[in-house]
Amino acid sequence: MPTMDEVSGPSRLAEPGERISAEELQLAARNHGIPLEALRYDVTPAGLHYLLIHYDIPDLDAAEHRLTVDGRVDRPLSLDLTDLRTRPRVTRRVTLECAGNGRALLEPRPVSQPWLVEAVGTAEWTGTPLAPLLREAGIDPEAVDVVFTGADHGVERGVEQDYQRALPAAEALREEPLLAYEMNGSPLLPQHGAPLRLIVPGWYGMAHVKWLSRITVLDRQFDGFQNAVAYRLRQRAEEAGVPVTRIEPRALVRPPGFPDFMSRTRVLRPGPCRLDGRAWSGYAQLTGVEVSTDGGATWAAARLAPPEAGGGPDLAWRRWWYEWSATPGRYTLSARATDASGRCQPVEQPWNRGGFANNLVQRVPVTVLDE
Ligand SMILES: Nc1nc2c(c(=O)[nH]1)N[C@H]1C(S)=C(S)[C@@H](COP(=O)(O)O)O[C@H]1N2
Ligand SMILES: [Mo]
Numbered sequence: 026m027p028t029m030d031e032v033s034g035p036s037r038l039a040e041p042g043e044r045i046s047a048e049e050l051q052l053a054a055r056n057h058g059i060p061l062e063a064l065r066y067d068v069t070p071a072g073l074h075y076l077l078i079h080y081d082i083p084d085l086d087a088a089e090h091r092l093t094v095d096g097r098v099d100r101p102l103s104l105d106l107t108d109l110r111t112r113p114r115v116t117r118r119v120t121l122e123c124a125g126n127g128r129a130l131l132e133p134r135p136v137s138q139p140w141l142v143e144a145v146g147t148a149e150w151t152g153t154p155l156a157p158l159l160r161e162a163g164i165d166p167e168a169v170d171v172v173f174t175g176a177d178h179g180v181e182r183g184v185e186q187d188y189q190r191a192l193p194a195a196e197a198l199r200e201e202p203l204l205a206y207e208m209n210g211s212p213l214l215p216q217h218g219a220p221l222r223l224i225v226p227g228w229y230g231m232a233h234v235k236w237l238s239r240i241t242v243l244d245r246q247f248d249g250f251q252n253a254v255a256y257r258l259r260q261r262a263e264e265a266g267v268p269v270t271r272i273e274p275r276a277l278v279r280p281p282g283f284p285d286f287m288s289r290t291r292v293l294r295p296g297p298c299r300l301d302g303r304a305w306s307g308y309a310q311l312t313g314v315e316v317s318t319d320g321g322a323t324w325a326a327a328r329l330a331p332p333e334a335g336g337g338p339d340l341a342w343r344r345w346w347y348e349w350s351a352t353p354g355r356y357t358l359s360a361r362a363t364d365a366s367g368r369c370q371p372v373e374q375p376w377n378r379g380g381f382a383n384n385l386v387q388r389v390p391v392t393v394l395d396e
Contacts, residue, residue, distance in 0.1 A: 036378070071211070127140060160198075
């Protein structure tokens, strides 16, 4: 009899010099990134926001959909979308970034969704705060983890599963997490989790469970695949590793000029050029963004748009800009962000086997023409 292991192999690293495969291309075509020119928008139009879907988009009917809250609670709940929509409504601007962003640039390359730098987007998410709902259900004060289950189903490295991710109870009870039913003022699109998803501002994408159908409170640590096996930082396959949590600081350059069709090398005419882009961190407020035009040899301070009131981490990206006077030649543009926790972006790759939480500085090759 065929087994799951035959259809679903273990994780692996590419051999030295091994190119991106048709399987990786198949994932990349399903899970597109933000076109970098869309860094021009404060809020990413929904169709330009990156996507990451492990299995299939499930077939859900918003009118029939129910959210169950169970496990270590005094009063289990079963709510439909109308119930959720009559609860307190808040909108938060939040930057989502996939934990695997930058993976395809690593050496050796973890074979998985081959992101370069484009697994990011910012949306206005509207929904109802999670914590009051957990308190209403009477969450056990001894709760350890809260598990969020999506309606999507698949097999990954031999393990058949619903997509499930747990948050530590203390994180689930913070005021930021939302049960979101709208993105940018419209009902969620199928690919972004319709009709209901979790938003955990400041955390990498894997925590923001889409197609949310169940919330289960546990008095122990969750040992499901996406927490215990995937999404851990480890150097060797045998290590337990440490969980992937919040978003490391990162800045991206909005590529200036115009692109060559094939290489996407940027072409510019000489003269004054305002470089700009976006920067964010899930840990703390940004303290600065610097720009390099020589591949990271020298850095100059960029201007940074003011933070949101409140002094917390930059849960939505901030615009930065820098006045460059472009003279003919070839350049490599980079930007790097530093936050108030002291985290910064490395110019040497921060490598781990899954290719997670890697915030290596971006490199944008630019040719400035003679005239
Ligand atoms: N149910 C479910 N939720 C999910 C996923 C998934 O495959 N299934 N992918 C996660 C990952 S890895 C990321 S990066 C984000 C991407 O959210 P987006 O597609 O809305 O940008 O969704 C997360 N939520
Ligand atoms: Mo992700």
